[in-house]
Amino acid sequence: MRAIKKINNNVAICLDSNNKELIAFGKGIGFSQMPYEILDLSIISMTFYRIDNRFYKLIEEIPENVFEVAALIVHKAQIILKCSLNPNLVVGLADHINFAMIRMKKYKKMKMVFSYDIEQLYPKETELGRYAVKLIREKLFVSLPESEITSIAMHLVNAEEENEPITDGTDTEVLISEVVDKIEEFFSLTIDRSDFNYNRFAMHLRYYLKRIKEKKQFMDDNVIIVQAMKEKNPKVYECASMIGNYIDKKLQEESTEDELLYLMIHINRIINNRAIED
Numbered sequence: 001m002r003a004i005k006k007i008n009n010n011v012a013i014c015l016d017s018n019n020k021e022l023i024a025f026g027k028g029i030g031f032s033q034m035p036y037e038i039l040d041l042s043i044i045s046m047t048f049y050r051i052d053n054r055f056y057k058l059i060e061e062i063p064e065n066v067f068e069v070a071a072l073i074v075h076k077a078q079i080i081l082k083c084s085l086n087p088n089l090v091v092g093l094a095d096h097i098n099f100a101m102i103r104m105k106k107y108k109k110m111k112m113v114f115s116y117d118i119e120q121l122y123p124k125e126t127e128l129g130r131y132a133v134k135l136i137r138e139k140l141f142v143s144l145p146e147s148e149i150t151s152i153a154m155h156l157v158n159a160e161e162e163n164e165p166i167t168d169g170t171d172t173e174v175l176i177s178e179v180v181d182k183i184e185e186f187f188s189l190t191i192d193r194s195d196f197n198y199n200r201f202a203m204h205l206r207y208y209l210k211r212i213k214e215k216k217q218f219m220d221d222n223v224i225i226v227q228a229m230k231e232k233n234p235k236v237y238e239c240a241s242m243i244g245n246y247i248d249k250k251l252q253e254e255s256t257e258d259e260l261l262y263l264m265i266h267i268n269r270i271i272n273n274r275a276i277e278d
Contacts, residue, residue, distance in 0.1 A: 001041060006030040008064045013056070014047075023048045023059070023090075025071050046071050050087035054199050062094045066101075069139050070094035073132045077156055080124055088203075089159040095200065096155060097132075099269070101142050118150050122157050129153035158207050175250060176205045179243055186239045187271055201270045208263065212253045226261050233268055240264040 001024070005013040009030040014022055026043040048071070059067065070093040078085060086092075119126040129149035137143050180198070184191055191198055230237040240263045244255040255263075 001044075003029065007056070007059050008067070010064060010068060011059065020049065021053075023051050025068065046075055048074075048087060048090055051091060052088050052199075055088060055091040058091055058095060058200070062091075062098050065140060066098045067094045069135055070097055072135060072139075073128070073152070076131060077128050077159075080128060081156070081160065083160050085156075086159040089155065092159075092200075092203065093152070093155050096151065097136060097140075100144055100148055100151070101140070103265075104142070104144065118153055118157075122153055125153040125156040126150070128156055158210075172206065172209055175209065175247070176202050179205060179246070182243060182246065183239060183267060183271070186242065187235075189271065191270065197270060201266055204262075204266045208259060209247070209251070211259070212247070212251055212255065226257050226264075229261065229264050229268075233264070236264050236268045236271070240267050243267070 001017070002015045003012045003024070004015055007013060007023070007030065010025060010027055012024050012029045014024045016022060024044050025046040025048075027045070029043055067090075071090050073093060074085070074090045077089075126149060129152040132152045133144050133146075133148050180191055180193070180201070191201075226237075240260055244260050244263060248254050
């Protein structure tokens with residue numbers, strides 16, 4: 001195995017004996033000078049194939065210890081769920097955990113609700129969510145709220161397929177593009193569509209559309225949280241409501257308040273990201 005690029009001290013991009021690219025985890029794997037022609041396989045603890053290279057920059061931005069915990073969670077999920085998982089799950093989950101930790105520090109009083117509906121529908125994924133929250137507490141010394149069990153479970157549910165979710169093929173991508181156009185127009189800004197932040201937002205929208213089409217929307221009692229975010233970020237609430245109504249009309253469905261909450265969180269995130277220029 002050959003290491004071709006360091007991501008951090010314990011993660012590197014490698015090529016296997018068939019010249020297939022993979023992400024390799026191992027203590028000190030990144031200390032060697034790159035490219036490193038012969039890699040000591042004994043130091044590799046986990047490997048992940050087919051991670052979209054659009055997310056390599058995101059991997060570099062996520063704290064090393066957070067990424068390692070996400071990798072352990074995904075490894076456990078592969079054993080328990082025994083099904084194909086989206087190869088980008090480890091990146092998306094690491095990004096979510098990092099964001100959840102930051103969000104908790106900024107909104108200490110905000111408590112999202114644990115979903116008993118999700119627990120009934122997806123018991124294995126919920127148990128993995130509990131394992132993840134426990135692991136985060138032990139490894140990262142952060143006690144995430146119980147609601148994160150649900151959020152992590154849904155990341156796993158969404159990843160239980162070979163590719164990213166597709167609802168109506170090209171129509172879905174057109175709808176996502178239209179949504180981003182509306183956000184740009186509403187806030188008078190430009191979103192860099194080649195950046196990983198756009199791809200992260202687009203992925204959320206694909207899952208959002210998938211849940212609506214399959215009638216599996218989030219349906220918990222987070223009305224108080226929606227109201228709190230509305231008061232704190234009225235423009236974001238107005239934009240999210242506009243986007244939700246637009247999607248509802250397109251799909252002839254009705255988004256729940258909880259979906260609106262998640263849409264607000266993601267819109268707020270993308271408009272405050274460095275990848276966006278006024």
